[in-house]
Each structure stands twice: as C-alpha cells, then as structure tokens.
Amino acid sequence: MNWDASSLWQFNVLLLIMLFILAIAAISIKDLVASAVIFGAYSFIMCLLWTAMLAVDVAFTEAAVGAGVSTVLVLGTALHIKRKSKD
Amino acid sequence: MDDLLLFIISKYNYWVAIILLLIGLYGMISKNNLLKKVISMAIFQSAIFLFYISIGTKQHATIPIIEHGHNGYGADHAVIDVANYANPLPHVLMLTAIVVGVATLGVALAVIQKINQVHDTIEEDEILRNMEE
Numbered sequence: 134m135n136w137d138a139s140s141l142w143q144f145n146v147l148l149l150i151m152l153f154i155l156a157i158a159a160i161s162i163k164d165l166v167a168s169a170v171i172f173g174a175y176s177f178i179m180c181l182l183w184t185a186m187l188a189v190d191v192a193f194t195e196a197a198v199g200a201g202v203s204t205v206l207v208l209g210t211a212l213h214i215k216r217k218s219k220d
Numbered sequence: 221m222d223d224l225l226l227f228i229i230s231k232y233n234y235w236v237a238i239i240l241l242l243i244g245l246y247g248m249i250s251k252n253n254l255l256k257k258v259i260s261m262a263i264f265q266s267a268i269f270l271f272y273i274s275i276g277t278k279q280h281a282t283i284p285i286i287e288h289g290h291n292g293y294g295a296d297h298a299v300i301d302v303a304n305y306a307n308p309l310p311h312v313l314m315l316t317a318i319v320v321g322v323a324t325l326g327v328a329l330a331v332i333q334k335i336n337q338v339h340d341t342i343e344e345d346e347i348l349r350n351m352e353e
Contacts (some may be wrong), residue, residue, distance in 0.1 A: 149236040158350050160247040186277040187306035210329040214336045218253040
C-alpha cells in the first residue's frame with residue numbers, strides 16, 4: 134500500500150485543466166477533422182485521469198473504446214462529409 | 221469563510237464535471253453542425269462518467285484488486301479493509317455506460333452520413349431550408 138493517489142493531486146488538477154481546454158477546443162474549432170482529433174486527445178486525457186483516480190478497468194476500456202474506436206468513427210465521418218463547419 | 225473555501229476547492233472534480241456537462245449541453249443546443257452536436261453529446265456523457273468515478277475514489281487507497289489473491293489460498297482468505305480500496309461499483313456501472321455510449325455514437329454517425337448523402341450538407345439550417353423547398 135505504498136502508492137498514494139492523494140499525493141498526485143497536482144497531476145489531477147493539471148489533467149482536469151487540459152480536459153477543460155480540449156473540450157472547449159473540440160466544439161469551437163471550425164475544421165471538423167481537427168475537431169475529431171482533439172476529441173480523441175480529450176478521450177485519452179480522460180483515460181489518464183481515470184488511472185489517477187484508481188479506476189484502472191475503466192481507464193483501459195476508455196483507451197480502447199473511447200480514444201480508439203470512437204475517434205476512428207468520428208474521423209471517418211469527418212472525412213466523408215464537407216470538412217468545413219460554419220460555427 | 222475559510223471552511224467554505226476549503227469545501228469548494230477540495231471538491232474540484234465535481235466542479236470540473238459540472239463545467240464539462242455545461243460545455244456539452246451548450247454545444248448540443250447552440251451548434252449548427254450535426255457532427256459538432258454529436259461530439260458535444262460525447263463530452264456530456266464523459267462528464268457524467270467523471271462524476272460517477274469521482275464518487276468511487278478515495279484518498280490513501282489503492283486500486284480495487286486484492287494482492288496475492290491467487291497465491292494458493294484464494295481471495296476469500298485475504299483480510300480486506302475496505303478503506304484501503306477504491307469503490308469498484310461505480311467503475312462497473314460506467315464500464316457498461318461507456319460501451320452503450322460508443323454504440324449510440326456509431327448510430328448517430330451513421331445517420332449523419334445518410335443525411336449527408338441525401339442533402340449534401342450537415343448544417344442544420346441548410347437541411348431545414350432544403351426540406352422546405
């Protein structure tokens with residue numbers, strides 16, 4: 134029991150700030166492919182945060198399904214449609 | 221006053237979950253592009269996951285796996301102090317929710333591609349104008 138999550142609160146706060154910035158960027162950027170990639174980065178930061186919050190099973194599911202599969206799905210759709218968004 | 225400030229700061233996970241929830245809600249309501257709406261929906265969902273996982277985590281605890289559980293004795297002989305482990309129940313609930321979320325995301329993206337084939341755009345106002353003509 135020598136691993137203590139409470140000593141990592143700075144790491145947690147850093148990840149939460151990055152999450153906030155990436156969420157804003159993903160819905161405000163006009164290029165849809167860039168939006169999809171930023172959404173993938175958001176999912177990966179979420180995965181790191183869950184490892185820090187002691188939920189390893191959720192973390193590796195998120196890494197495979199969230200950062201992996203859903204990024205590929207959103208990216209595939211973004212490449213099939215018109216790339217520029219108006220807002 | 222100091223107690224109130226400490227209370228607000230020490231619950232920072234919940235504040236970020238609320239902020240992400242509102243970002244997702246704002247995107248779903250105000251964005252015109254359908255793909256942006258779907259991404260906002262995914263952000264909204266993950267904010268709810270963050271809230272639930274925040275409930276299950278503890279200070280001075282480790283991951284919910286029993287050490288040496290398969291060392292010839294079986295896990296039922298290990299002495300377990302619940303305060304040393306994070307609560308695994310919210311993790312299990314959120315595992316199911318993540319898989320369901322990817323399924324809804326896939327269906328939504330398939331519908332978007334179909335709309336794009338018919339209307340040749342995914343901007344909501346242009347689709348509505350097309351349908352009126």
